[in-house]
Amino acid sequence: MLTPKQARFVEEYLIDMNATRAAIRAGYSEKTANQQGPRLLEHAEIAAAIDAAKGARSERARIDALWVLQRLVFEAEADLADLFGDNGELLPVEAWPLIWRQGLVQGVEVLELFEGYGADRVHIGRLRKIKLDSRVKRIELIGKHIGVNAFRENVHHTGLDALGDRLERALKRNH
Template identity: 60%
Template sequence: MAELNDKQARFVDEYLVDLNATQAAIRAGYSAKTAKQQGQRLLTHVDVQEAIVGRKTQRSVKTGIDAQWVLMRLAGDAEADLADLYDDAGALKPISEWPATFRKGLVSGVEVEELFEGQGENRKHIGRVRKIRLADRLKVIELIGKHVDVQAFKERIDHGLSDDLAAAIMAGNARVAGG
């Protein structure tokens, strides 16, 4: 692997912040006017690609977050049972009693509204309404499908055609459509 120049190395550092090639190029010192093109060009540069992969691998080792961890987390979220949030009487359990998957991100918000009747000193607490907002479980399942490469959610399938063969097919399609 060849050595990266200072701007390329800075691009790698900046790209790993948010995985946005255009913004990384700007922060690395490339012109804002050409940053999109520069970012895309840099992502195709073999040495830059190797540096990015190497740094991602280092981060994965350091954090212990790898493909298996991601897949296990997604699977746990997809299989989580809402019934685990409620007691036998149907009341919402305290958050401290929820399974970890709900506490660690599957629940994106909780709203609690206290209900009262009457006014002033005669005001009496009659209950509470709790609303739980969940993370998008369909998105979780989609991410699993993409991660394990089952092709269930792939938007474009690459058949690996050569440019010449692809051009010949397109030309043939155009002749058929015109004739």
């Protein structure tokens, strides 16, 4: 059973997933929060409570692994042509499919083009730039989700065990 302070830590941890800040907000000392936060995460009952709270939060939000995967696939397959009309002109933002308006487009820059100066100035066109979000990142996340190892970073350390043994023997010789 969690103490009230530990239960508060669980609640606070879910806010930003930062153990140190959660410990401080839960009432642990700021001086020791750097040590207390990670120690609290190792406590079996606290870890179980955090997992349960995350699960409950996901249920309330109706977000789970399947939702994430479906969303990533939908975003990865979104057709850029959907942003343009039959005449090749960029559609107004409100006419874009929802998936494009929910994060695939990071920004739109519109420049009005004029020719001439003062009273003789004539509008000659409009230049629109669209900054798109990375589809490669979405495909990488899909690959990681379903276990495709094409994007896994392999880091192999060799010789560290032998080095550790040698250092230990050297320390024993010097003492």
